[in-house]
Amino acid sequence: MTVITPGIDFLLRGGFSYIFPSVVFAIVLNHVSYSNGIPIPTVALVLIGLFATPAYAFVRVYTSEWKTRREARRLGVRLIPRVKGASVGNLDVLRKLMRNSENGYPGDGSASFIKEYGPIVDLHILWDYAVVTVCPEHIKAMLAKDFNNFEKGARLSSPSSVLRSFTEIEYLPQGQDFRTNMNSVLGTGVFNSDGDMWKFHRSMTRPFFSRDRISHFDLFDRHAEIVVQKMRERSREGLAIDFQDLMGRFTLDSATEFLFGSCVYSLNGRLPYPYDKQLLHYSDSHPSEEVAEKFAHAFLEAQRIISSREQLGWVWPLTEIWGDKTKEHMKVVDAFIAPIVKDAVKKKRLADEEKGTIGVAKQQNDEVADDETLLDHLVKFTSDPVVLRDEVLNIMIAGRDTTAATLTVILYFLSTHPAVFARLRNEVIEKVGTSRRPTFENIREMKFLRAVINETLRLYPIVPFNVRTSIQPTVWTSPDPTEKPLYIPAKTKLSYSVMLMHRRKDLWGPDAEEFDPDRFLDARLNKYLIPNSFAFLPFNAGPRICLGQQFAYNEMSFMVIRLLQAFDSFALDEDAQPPHTKPNPAWKHDVGTRKGMEKFFPKVGLTLYAHGGLWIKTQEATE
Numbered sequence: 217m218t219v220i221t222p223g224i225d226f227l228l229r230g231g232f233s234y235i236f237p238s239v240v241f242a243i244v245l246n247h248v249s250y251s252n253g254i255p256i257p258t259v260a261l262v263l264i265g266l267f268a269t270p271a272y273a274f275v276r277v278y279t280s281e282w283k284t285r286r287e288a289r290r291l292g293v294r295l296i297p298r299v300k301g302a303s304v305g306n307l308d309v310l311r312k313l314m315r316n317s318e319n320g321y322p323g324d325g326s327a328s329f330i331k332e333y334g335p336i337v338d339l340h341i342l343w344d345y346a347v348v349t350v351c352p353e354h355i356k357a358m359l360a361k362d363f364n365n366f367e368k369g370a371r372l373s374s375p376s377s378v379l380r381s382f383t384e385i386e387y388l389p390q391g392q393d394f395r396t397n398m399n400s401v402l403g404t405g406v407f408n409s410d411g412d413m414w415k416f417h418r419s420m421t422r423p424f425f426s427r428d429r430i431s432h433f434d435l436f437d438r439h440a441e442i443v444v445q446k447m448r449e450r451s452r453e454g455l456a457i458d459f460q461d462l463m464g465r466f467t468l469d470s471a472t473e474f475l476f477g478s479c480v481y482s483l484n485g486r487l488p489y490p491y492d493k494q495l496l497h498y499s500d501s502h503p504s505e506e507v508a509e510k511f512a513h514a515f516l517e518a519q520r521i522i523s524s525r526e527q528l529g530w531v532w533p534l535t536e537i538w539g540d541k542t543k544e545h546m547k548v549v550d551a552f553i554a555p556i557v558k559d560a561v562k563k564k565r566l567a568d569e570e571k572g573t574i575g576v577a578k579q580q581n582d583e584v585a586d587d588e589t590l591l592d593h594l595v596k597f598t599s600d601p602v603v604l605r606d607e608v609l610n611i612m613i614a615g616r617d618t619t620a621a622t623l624t625v626i627l628y629f630l631s632t633h634p635a636v637f638a639r640l641r642n643e644v645i646e647k648v649g650t651s652r653r654p655t656f657e658n659i660r661e662m663k664f665l666r667a668v669i670n671e672t673l674r675l676y677p678i679v680p681f682n683v684r685t686s687i688q689p690t691v692w693t694s695p696d697p698t699e700k701p702l703y704i705p706a707k708t709k710l711s712y713s714v715m716l717m718h719r720r721k722d723l724w725g726p727d728a729e730e731f732d733p734d735r736f737l738d739a740r741l742n743k744y745l746i747p748n749s750f751a752f753l754p755f756n757a758g759p760r761i762c763l764g765q766q767f768a769y770n771e772m773s774f775m776v777i778r779l780l781q782a783f784d785s786f787a788l789d790e791d792a793q794p795p796h797t798k799p800n801p802a803w804k805h806d807v808g809t810r811k812g813m814e815k816f817f818p819k820v821g822l823t824l825y826a827h828g829g830l831w832i833k834t835q836e837a838t839e
């Protein structure tokens with residue numbers, strides 16, 4: 217059993233990375249001085265040792281910068297425009313970004329530099345590249361055209377090349393990357409791997425998502441019915457409901473059922489009340505579902521912790537000096553999943569025995585029966601319990617919050633745009649009626665519904681910021697065709713924001729900040745999106761495009777249809793919102809921007825969410 221916590225590991229490695237070059241330098245100097253008969257005083261040796269590491273780092277940064285400039289000159293290209301901050305190492309830029317991520321409107325930090333320097337900018341924090349781009353052509357290069365030259369995992373969150381040089385060369389706190397932040401929860405799966413490991417996971421999982429399945433509609437229907445019932449109950453009490461919390465439960469129950477066939481029934485727990493009423497959580501759920509309830513709670517907590525690790529960046533281990541905060545929660549998660557995985561493996565073995573295929577090498581089997589869960593599908597490829605557990609958890613993380621948050625923002629827009637609500641409700645009633653269960657064909661035919669979902673994903677793509685790291689040096693086209701192309705050095709961290717790109721007026725028109733689903737239906741579609749499809753990327757693109765895209769459209773469409781059949785109005789209840797989670801009143805001064813219009817506080821953890829929830833009041837339909 218290991219007793220090294222993430223924090224102690226970080227300190228040991230960090231300390232070692234600082235001390236190692238100093239000690240080596242001091243020993244060599246001491247040896248040389250003695251062999252030449254010129255002894256160096258101990259104080260001088262200590263001082264030299266102390267400054268050896270920063271001096272070494274400085275030389276490394278300086279030479280690497282010099283090489284980069286020389287290479288760019290040789291290729292006849294230029295460096296990415298670099299922010300000139302007011303303080304050393306651009307610490308003021310870092311402070312601005314951190315302040316904004318704590319309390320600001322998402323993206324404002326980078327947006328201010330993009331406005332000043334152009335759609336690709338190097339924030340250059342602590343002498344290290346910190347590139348942000350909002351150019352479709354650059355995002356296309358990373359995700360599709362030059363896919364093999366960019367990876368996800370080597371996400372160096374250390375903002376400093378001083379530290380980075382040691383992380384790579386002295387193989388020290390190498391772990392402060394995306395994978396490490398996630399590892400204690402996700403292990404290794406499709407969402408959290410690169411290279412051959414990613415290919416293995418992707419090819420094993422993809423067939424499961426390759427077609428629409430009736431069984432998924434059965435389960436959406438069961439859970440959607442409980443959602444509607446809970447909303448009716450709350451409406452009859454005359455109180456608001458936190459729609460975000462409700463959708464988190466809806467997607468958790470649906471996901472656990474279709475992933476491993478064992479629903480956690482989080483919708484059966486008691487729902488939170490507005491902030492000035494008593495807040496109750498999960499307390500009076502089905503006693504028979506106790507293990508499942510604990511799982512749901514532990515899983516949400518573990519997710520919350522890895523999301524705060526992402527927010528804290530490379531220093532997160534310092535908040536876990538005394539222990540890995542996810543450990544206890546993951547014990548509960550594993551206690552729930554392990555027997556389910558064991559059962560699935562056993563079921564498969566018995567079936568193989570019956571068919572006489574036991575011991576026959578596992579083969580790629582792309583056939584997926586209609587009622588198969590993801591786990592049933594995966595055991596055809598492997599019986600390794602760790603691979604199986606990691607993969608289902610990866611899909612759960614990738615698929616649950618994203619869909620719940622998008623549904624939340626859809627409802628926000630429907631609550632604040634009555635004309636859109638009325639038109640969408642007409643479409644629902646016309647195509648499906650007031651009570652019938654929607655079919656795949658209905659959903660395919662409902663063009664306005666698809667436009668509402670896409671417009672929501674345009675303004676609030678649930679993964680608003682993402683990152684890749686270059687493997688080899690490369691050259692990107694300049695956003696300004698009159699200027700030279702741009703040089704991208706190897707191992708450069710490249711952030712991209714689809715959210716900021718989705719709001720660019722030159723790509724979407726002068727009304728880019730307005731919520732207007734018609735832009736996906738009228739002449740603007742041909743003018744803006746069709747000629748430039750990489751300008752809209754809520755699900756990413758290329759070989760790593762979201763595996764659950766179709767599933768998500770189906771699940772969200774189904775839920776929205778059921779809601780619009782049951783209710784004929786939604787309204788935000790601003791009084792129910794915890795006061796500290798209301799949008800900052802100063803935002804209103806940004807007239808004509810999304811930020812200035814917003815009546816909820818969007819925040820970004822692993823994915824985007826409504827700070828403090830989305831509290832709405834509903835009115836039951838009378839038809």
Ligand code: HEM
Binds near residue numbers: 406418765
């Ligand atoms: C509105 C809903 C959703 C949105 C906006 C969304 C968005 C995304 C995005 C942007 C990525 C790329 C992440 C990256 O490479 O850095 C992604 C990947 C992924 N998504 Fe989704 N997603 C949604 C729903 C789902 C659902 C419902 C599932 C499964 C049930 C799912 C499964 C996955 C998986 C497995 C990946 C990893 C693919 C890979 O790396 O090869 N997603 N999603």
